[in-house]
Amino acid sequence: MSSQCLVFRNGFVVSMDPELGEIPNGEVLVEDGVIVDVGRDLGVSDAEEIDATGMIVMPGFVDTHRHTWQTPVRGVLPSCTLDHYFAVMLGQVGGFYRPEDVHIGDYAGALEALHGGVTTLLDWSHISNTPDHSDAAIQGLKDAGIRAVYAHGMPTGGEWWMLSELNHPEDIRRIRETYFSSDYGLITLAMAARQPGNVNDDVARHDWALARELGILISVHVGMRLHNLHYTPVKAMHDLGLMGPDVCYIHMTDLTDEELDWIAESGGKASIAPYVEMLMGHGPPPTGKMMARGVRPSLSVDVVSSVPGEMFTQMRTALVYDRILEFTDTPDEAFAPKLTHTDVLEFATIDGARSIGLEDRVGSLTPGKQADIVLLNVNAINTAPMIDPIGTIVVFSDTSNVDSVFVAGRAVKRHGQLVDADLDRTFRKLDESRNHILGEGGLLPDWASQSAAV
DSSP states (O other), rough: OOEEEEEEEEEEOOOOTTTHHHHHHEEEEEETTEEEEEESSSOOOSSEEEEEETTEEOOOEEEEEEEEEGGGTTTSSSSHHHHIIIIIITGGGGOOOOHHHHHHHHHHHHHHHHHEEEEEEEEEEEOOOHHHHHHEEEEEEEOOOOOOOEEOOOOOSSSSSSSBOOOOTTTTHHHHHOSSSSSSEEEEEEEOOOTTTOOOOHHHHHHHHHHHHHTEEEEEEEEEGGGTTOOOHHHHHHHTTTOTTTTTEOOOOOOOOHHHHHHHHHTTTEEEEEHHHHHTTOOOOOOHHHHHOOOOOOEEETTTTSSOOOOHHHHHHHHHHHHHHHHHHHHOOOOOOOHHHHHHHEEEEHHHHHTTTTTTTTTSOOOSSBOOOEEEEETTTTSSOOHHHIIIIIIIGGGGGGGEETTTTEEETTTEEEEOOOOOHHHHHHHHHHHHHHTTTTTOOHHHHHHHOO
């Protein structure tokens, strides 16, 4: 047997594979970073043993849309509106970013994701102010050791965002050739595209054609109150012939029923960010509307300038918002909700993998998939005693329960601590980056200014 062989023992396996289901006191065998067997008493004796006693063994979470570059200004807008966010983050703060700020943002942000059990994220990187900024983002993801889809976006600045006549930066061709000649690495490429309305029709045609020429996923925000400007972005995509199964639509909070139908009919994918959608006023998360059309949505963190960077918040927010809608619609009937705890855990794992084209690699503990595995300590004061493991994950757990995290069989967190991460140095760099970015914009709090001076 390979020297790179692990067997996870004595845990409660929550596989997210319908054929395997849940296995109390189960085992997961990993060889060369790939899951090769899941079950009870696998009979393996010549492998490194990972003792999962008192833990749930589960696939890593998949975050399908995160602006990881914003990590150095975490909390700058803790309770803002969408318009305020656009004005501050894209209209002002983003312009002060240096490549080194992008690097520490993506590096520290990816470490934060791993710390919380997120083994895969789509990094929606609309900070491509120069090629050096893009290179720094990719390097930050690589240095952290996370599995990622790097979604190359445009620079910050208003000229890129409202009926823009500027095509997606051609630098994406260099990035494809330099970093992503293969589609099977730990990090893969996507396009962070702008919806019609943010760009004119000719630019939309150009950008979609460019992404399809490169053979990459298209991830695009849609809705978000552009309808208030009498613009229907998905209708425009439909009329332009742009829709397809290679498009993942984000938010969708104010789309018409017809537009939602077109997403479903075209095989489109869906990413919702329920916490930020309600916080900033994007509109109601369309979870139930998508499920009614047979589209399984995924979950995403979105803006780490305003939102906690873990998936427990997203799962719980998605669950309770849709549940109260269902109850409100039928107040005089017995409450038999359609959305379940299992649904939202699927959104955060296997449905997330499907939404970004990685379902053959991650999202469940299925033999043949990559060993992206999380050990969740449920023998803890906030989770014990366990009755329903899925309920325990969704309702009671938080990042403190994430004991160990493996990406392609490599430990990136063990016994509650990130592996090979110099956090003191990381925190210093985050402080330096925050002070530069917010200092340039006149947004640095007085206490931070005084600390920086010292």
